Amino acid sequence: MTTVSLTVNGRAVTAAIDPRTLLVQFLRENLRLTGTHVGCDTSQCGACVVHLDGKAVKSCTTLAVAVDGSSVTTIEGLASGDALHPMQEAFREHHGLQCGFCTPGMIMSAVDMVNRRGHHLDEKTIREDLDGNICRCTGYHNIVKAIAAGAEAMGRAGAPLRQAAE
Numbered sequence: 200m201t202t203v204s205l206t207v208n209g210r211a212v213t214a215a216i217d218p219r220t221l222l223v224q225f226l227r228e229n230l231r232l233t234g235t236h237v238g239c240d241t242s243q244c245g246a247c248v249v250h251l252d253g254k255a256v257k258s259c260t261t262l263a264v265a266v267d268g269s270s271v272t273t274i275e276g277l278a279s280g281d282a283l284h285p286m287q288e289a290f291r292e293h294h295g296l297q298c299g300f301c302t303p304g305m306i307m308s309a310v311d312m313v314n315r316r317g318h319h320l321d322e323k324t325i326r327e328d329l330d331g332n333i334c335r336c337t338g339y340h341n342i343v344k345a346i347a348a349g350a351e352a353m354g355r356a357g358a359p360l361r362q363a364a365e
């Protein structure tokens with residue numbers, strides 16, 4: 200066992216874990232933050248995306264001990280109390296989901312996309328940038344619309360490009 204200390208959604212956490220523990224396992228099993236999903240074992244689907252020190256990473260290919268001391272934001276850390284993050288609200292408004300399994304990873308990747316590429320995103324940019332996230336339900340059309348709208352809404356809301364927890 201080894202000790203890992205992280206800040207997760209603004210909260211300091213320390214735990215003794217098996218050194219082989221993946222970040223996604225740590226989040227889901229140790230912290231019970233089950234919004235971060237596992238959809239593959241090939242690092243392709245993006246259901247596991249979280250923000251690590253403000254940047255999107257696939258938590259299924261990240262060892263928890265390797266990021267000791269870092270700040271992690273999960274989908275549970277995006278909303279402010281009862282108020283959804285603008286990107287969450289855009290997915291709701293534009294029906295950017297069906298079963299919802301891919302949605303936490305999609306939203307975390309979308310917020311990262313805005314952080315990197317700004318608030319005005321065209322369809323081509325969104326589709327290219329989203330190539331690490333797979334949805335088996337929607338055909339992507341509404342996801343693309345939701346991300347474009349969410350990016351604009353983040354700009355209007357003055358949403359911080361980096362979350363406070365990061």
Ligand code: FES
Nearest residue numbers: 238244245247259
């Ligand atoms: S579970 Fe991480 S990419 Fe699929």
Ligand code: FES
Nearest residue numbers: 297301334335336
């Ligand atoms: S909404 Fe079902 S996998 Fe994307």
